[in-house]
Ligand SMILES: NC(=O)C1=CN([C@@H]2O[C@H](COP(=O)(O)OP(=O)(O)OC[C@H]3O[C@@H](n4cnc5c(N)ncnc54)[C@H](O)[C@@H]3O)[C@@H](O)[C@H]2O)C=CC1
């Protein structure tokens with residue numbers, strides 16, 4: 001498959017790296033579009049494909065065009081891409097918020113797949129939810145899903161409108177996890193550990209707890225109960241979390257992320 005990437009930042013390059021590592025795309029079949037000469041030189045150093053400056057006619061030669069710029073930059077990209085995109089090409093957007101209908105309208109192009117990955121895609125452990133415009137064949141959708149699967153797991157959403165919820169839950173999710181890990185490490189530091197030891201205690205706890213969750217028949221409530229002895233230490237912590245409505249704050253934050261995706265949809 002021949003793939004062009006517009007927006008070679010964190011996510012665009014995570015995709016490029018993954019496709020190359022898994023031999024799904026050969027370097028000679030990958031086109032990286034840089035916005036500035038400095039970025040062009042930097043991307044050339046990565047040897048992840050041919051690098052061009054700006055959205056040239058060459059972009060029209062690829063099977064798939066991935067748009068991975070910030071949502072706020074999409075309209076500027078669309079003004080150039082709409083003159084270059086060819087009828088047979090598929091366009092994969094990973095931009096938060098922007099619905100398929102707006103992508104189709106601004107690009108004057110029907111064959112759109114909209115996906116929401118997350119940063120663990122960088123190490124092949126990403127979670128992506130995606131939806132496809134009507135008009136794409138099952139074969140075309142599978143071709144793109146095969147690429148996405150090289151970055152982790154993928155789920156197809158029949159209802160595109162759930163993509164904003166996926167953005168809030170799994171797209172932004174790694175940041176919530178890192179936020180909680182950071183707070184736990186800080187607590188460990190305040191209780192007397194040095195940073196490195198606190199980080200080790202927390203990271204191994206998160207890793208072990210994830211695998212226990214994944215391998216256990218117990219529900220989350222039961223898993224919590226198995227740690228929290230009556231009148232014990234965990235219960236003391238959970239009481240404070242409950243008093244401060246930590247769960248409510250997290251749920252409220254995730255709802256705000258979903259609302260923000262809706263705002264980004266309008267440009
Ligand atoms: N960072 C994340 O965790 C996730 C991000 N996304 C989405 O992915 C998109 C990219 O996010 P990041 O990679 O984090 O941003 P980023 O800022 O690292 O990358 C965006 C890149 O687009 C380039 N760019 C902007 N306009 C351009 C143009 N006209 N031509 C060529 N390149 C252009 C910028 O120079 C930059 O390198 C966003 O739309 C975001 O909503 C989706 C899921 C997760």
Ligand SMILES: O=C(O)[C@@H]1CCC=N1
Nearest residue numbers: 096118167171172173
């Ligand atoms: O924060 C953002 O807008 C993007 C979308 C999901 C993760 N990062």
